[in-house]
Amino acid sequence: MIRRNMTNGTKNYAKRDYRSVGTRPVRHDGIDKLVGTALYGADIKLSGMLYAKVLRSPYPHARILSVDASKAEAHPSVRAVITSDDLPPQAAYSRGGGEMAIRDPIIGSTKVLYKGHPVAAIAADSVHEAEEALSLIDVKYEPLPFASNLDDALSADAPVLHEAWVGDGLAADDESFSHHNVAAHEYHSGGNLEAGFAQADEIFDRTFRTKTVHQGYIEPQNALAFWSPDGQLTIWCSSQGHFGIRDNVAAILDISSSRVKVVPMEIGGGFGGKLTPYLEPLAALLSKKTSNPVKMTMSREEVLEATGPTSSATVQVRIGVTKEGKLTAADAVYYFDGGAYTGAPLPGAAAAIFAPYTIENVRINGYEVVTNKPTTRAYRAPGAPIVGFAVESTMDEIANELGMDRMVLRTLNVAKPGDRRADGVTNAAIGAEQVMDAVRSHPHYSKPLRGANRGRGVGMGFCRNNSGPASVIANVHDDGRVSLVEGSVDIGGSRTVVAQQLAEVLGIAVEDVTPSIGNTDTIGYTSNTGGSGVAFKSGWAAYEAAHDIIRQLVDRCALIWDVPVVEIEYLDGTVRHKSDTELSIGFSKLASMLSDTGGPVVGRANLNPAGQSGSYSANIIDVEVDPETGKVEILACTAFQDVGNAIHPSYVEGQMQGGTAQGVGWALNEEYFIGEDGGLQNTSLLDYRMPTTLDLPMIEPVMVEVFNPGHPFGVRGVGEANISAPLGAMANAIHSAIGVRIRELPMNPETVLKAIHDQSVEGKYES
């Protein structure tokens, strides 16, 4: 893969005084979202539009014996019914990193693998008629035994989810595949593990468990599809990447990707859960059958029951340490729940698990296991919070055991630029050490915390971050403003952050830039909004597009003034002759002259830049635990993160606060509660308990700006690392408060009370 990087001669803006970068302008989409006029996926209607609903499996695991839609089709309001017969046949679904299971998750063909798995869909004149007519579809199922959790799925007599995996020969290559429900295996090693453990004075071997949790975005999935009889399919929907939706839909429907145009609507949160299509292919097929536009939206129940949450997990870490606190060896084994098909973040976990530290001798074994639950999807810093919880809890135990300051222990082993990370990657210009220093020197770290059952915990977090192809078009208007079209869906304010980078180069006000997200036909291919990559890649593209504009403006002035291009320069929003001071023209004035001096000026840039660098985070959390009820109250929380050069500090701080809040929810309350029947029990946001403002103190963000030399403006992805630290920090705080070590999430009152009870029995806790 060939990628641009900073050595290609890109000008480094690090040393400049910025005008736009680093300021806090009002976001371009702010007012629209504040007053409710922003257009989300469900806000567009078309003439002749139909509404569709999905018939979903009532069983967590069953064979589909027959689907009879004839009664539904005869209903006067029903315009079309689709079943798996309307999809191209599902190719054999392999494991071990093979072919994606692209069609059966959309509509089950021979089996359903979780409660909520689609079986059919109906388009009707109204959403209520569509919903009502679902009951007219007669599906005959043969219910099968099911496995809702890792233990059940890995037991010797576990039900077989994917028959093709039984005896598929993979076991011969990799022992891990000897169990029929293991979908993937991730393996890394470095140094000499045995020798490393031999150097240790103490070895800590601990096992941790986390539950399935959902991203909890506010906006349910939606899709409006119109499949023209000429073969062009247009989809309006909100997603984290309309090019990804396009390519997925094209693969599912077996059509060429450019036959699909996806129009990105505003998105009400994604956090990794809106990278793949659910409704889009169904709406498309129903539109094809009816020749009408078809709209679909999910209820909250459908979102929780049938979109992808992140993995539940079991993580075992074994860490060897000298009595001076030097980590000599680390060995990790983790099992991630992939849900019905596969999507567990094994590589992200491997990158993150020991990332804050450099450990010479290390081994990682990660396994993905299928269960009868909705297929796992990414969730902010995928995999990192789970393994971070395990390692950061263990580090706390080590510090306590050795009697060392918790941050001194960490700093002693801190990962530095150039070191080898446990998954084999060489650290770029990372800021782990700066974050640790910031924690240690922050008043919160040393401030006395008085009172019974109160404690303070710290924990580190990490996300490796990503880049990818990005495309930007920038149209210069004759009133001196610029329309910036980018390919990155904006979830957290990135359109403004990208616009700031354009404005910085052009020397104009960011308010004079109107950013928007192009559809898949109007802008070049741009990878998903994920991996905290947008400010990095699309910001870089904006930087290049601005320079492309400048080149054209200089050329234009050379023509107007009839002087050689080399005698002209662009500085602070003005084209000027280097020596003749008479020849000088401001951006806005020149903009008004473009059409009459050769035509409009449009800047463009398309790249796939390298140079992104991981981000480190940390939390200091103070809690008070009520030993009677088990309730944990958060007294104070400080969030640290190395954020590169913060282009828009307010949004960076917002990311840090948001990620911390989600980490707190994961730590304390959130879980998929699966009932005896294998179905999700808590299918509303009343029962699926995310933190509200009443549950949280003010989260104080501390930005640690470690400039990324791999980006023209020093950008480092900031969207994810922040969710990772709170899980371990919270467990450590609870331990600090009441002396009880909890290795299982969520640490809700029930868990806490049980831990108090169990450890009282073991003599570890004195009430």
Place this chain on the structure above:
Amino acid sequence: MIRRNMTNGTKNYAKRDYRSVGTRPVRHDGIDKLVGTALYGADIKLSGMLYAKVLRSPYPHARILSVDASKAEAHPSVRAVITSDDLPPQAAYSRGGGEMAIRDPIIGSTKVLYKGHPVAAIAADSVHEAEEALSLIDVKYEPLPFASNLDDALSADAPVLHEAWVGDGLAADDESFSHHNVAAHEYHSGGNLEAGFAQADEIFDRTFRTKTVHQGYIEPQNALAFWSPDGQLTIWCSSQGHFGIRDNVAAILDISSSRVKVVPMEIGGGFGGKLTPYLEPLAALLSKKTSNPVKMTMSREEVLEATGPTSSATVQVRIGVTKEGKLTAADAVYYFDGGAYTGAPLPGAAAAIFAPYTIENVRINGYEVVTNKPTTRAYRAPGAPIVGFAVESTMDEIANELGMDRMVLRTLNVAKPGDRRADGVTNAAIGAEQVMDAVRSHPHYSKPLRGANRGRGVGMGFCRNNSGPASVIANVHDDGRVSLVEGSVDIGGSRTVVAQQLAEVLGIAVEDVTPSIGNTDTIGYTSNTGGSGVAFKSGWAAYEAAHDIIRQLVDRCALIWDVPVVEIEYLDGTVRHKSDTELSIGFSKLASMLSDTGGPVVGRANLNPAGQSGSYSANIIDVEVDPETGKVEILACTAFQDVGNAIHPSYVEGQMQGGTAQGVGWALNEEYFIGEDGGLQNTSLLDYRMPTTLDLPMIEPVMVEVFNPGHPFGVRGVGEANISAPLGAMANAIHSAIGVRIRELPMNPETVLKAIHDQSVEGKYES
């Protein structure tokens, strides 16, 4: 003004064998339009959308004494009412090429100037409630005397339409402005008129009259506007140029142009009538007041009564000729009806009036006169049909009088490249002579025509054509297809014609190009779809964008192969090393590798090209006239036109047929029938009589391909010249059939019978 032209090193494709150019692929929008799934202006709906209707003046001329909207505002379904108070104040409206009257035409402030002039608008929950509530607005008028036609408007005691023009001092500079209803004056002269007439053996002095006619597009005007509280206004509408709509709306509302985004919808015909906004500013203001999206559509009655038709006119031509048929002098005076405000095509008429001929001594005086009718707007080859009717009829009289063949007379005086046109322009590489030759050598010209009351007429036509800024973006998809985004609204198939020019350069199939029209934010400024300029300017931009793609593909291969760029060439859709035959890769394969080799490839081009060239047309029309009823039946019609290099011959032929049909309608039937009350009487398409297929024979198109050396593919605008020739040709055919010369349009049964009667009385017609 600096414009690119062919001397800037653009490669001329004239000599190549084309693969795509000159073929007849199915248009990309064809199926959608055929089956009714294309999205026109009225097809988009938004959540919370309101509907609005316009209250219009019942008087052709009145002072507005008061507007009381309080009752309407109190109506429970009414969400907002706007009057002229909601618009920025109307600046003083000057004549003589001064400031545009931009606001009063949208809503009358102190006066209404025609029946149908907007006075207020109401947004309500439904269109019916909006319509019903209009009657609750209490407007007090003082009716004023009105002038519905040129004679009334130019009479000494004519009513004053624009008070500011009385005594505005313009009369001192130009005698023509001594009448208070003269809005503009166009003047050209060349040679020595007196000397020219002195050389003539005969002088023909004739006067012609034409009526107001409408473009008759199928789709009524529409607008959906959403003015976000953050100040960004988005408008969805169909138009002939969304940038023009944007700039007009911004000027009317006194906001910066880039604060308006116009999304172009499919358009159901424009012909010059959809260049300016009618509903857009109203919908915008109502949206601003309500914070909801507001949709407006016109009824057919509103379209005819309150959008801009083209001028009625009086044209006097005086032509001097030797007995050998040499035109020695020509003098023209024409009065065009501008309607309430101004928009009559004086310059287009001046360019066209004598364009087929080169006359050394020439003078043109054109006048625009305001009347109490809707403001005049452009109509296909603006001005040309009116003056062409006069000159071509006169040429027929001259030929008859001199006893010369009608085409021999014309050819003797034919305009040639390099000659001076009557309006002072030097002819480019025009094809007037080739068209005349094609007429003379066509079998239709010499085929015997037998039968009573049958006759054959010929006539020439012209349109000067135009260019303007154009912008194209071309995204290469990984499946080897290309999305082409252009700024030119597509009315007659131009997206395919532009795509063909891109495909030709890239060496790919035009079916692998998906063209679309970008909104005003996503594509660079592009001038209106008018002046038959799209295939020329946007085609050229596509040509340049394709070359921009090729440059990037070559660069990419240089990187992949690690060889110098100069050693690589692009030929027939393949990048190849000039000498190493191993190194060769097809477009489609390379497209699939782009993201991983540096990023996507997007081509772009922005230009304002010179080099467009006028187009000539001709008709041969055979008719039979029923002397009892006055009905004219068309027996045969052949249409000729110099079309440059026909990029898509089917669409060129379609333009020729369509333009001819409209010219026939203008000649025989169409007219604004104004009643005693000053209002339009024929406000439906039953009463406003356009030709149907039953009225027309097969129109045989004969393309005369005179390559335009001023364009890389030899493109010449073809959309307009074709409407010009039928008017004179029809009058000449009728004269040929029954010996009666009609100098007044429309030549409907009433006119024909009256002419027969008048000329029988004069002894010129023997029944």
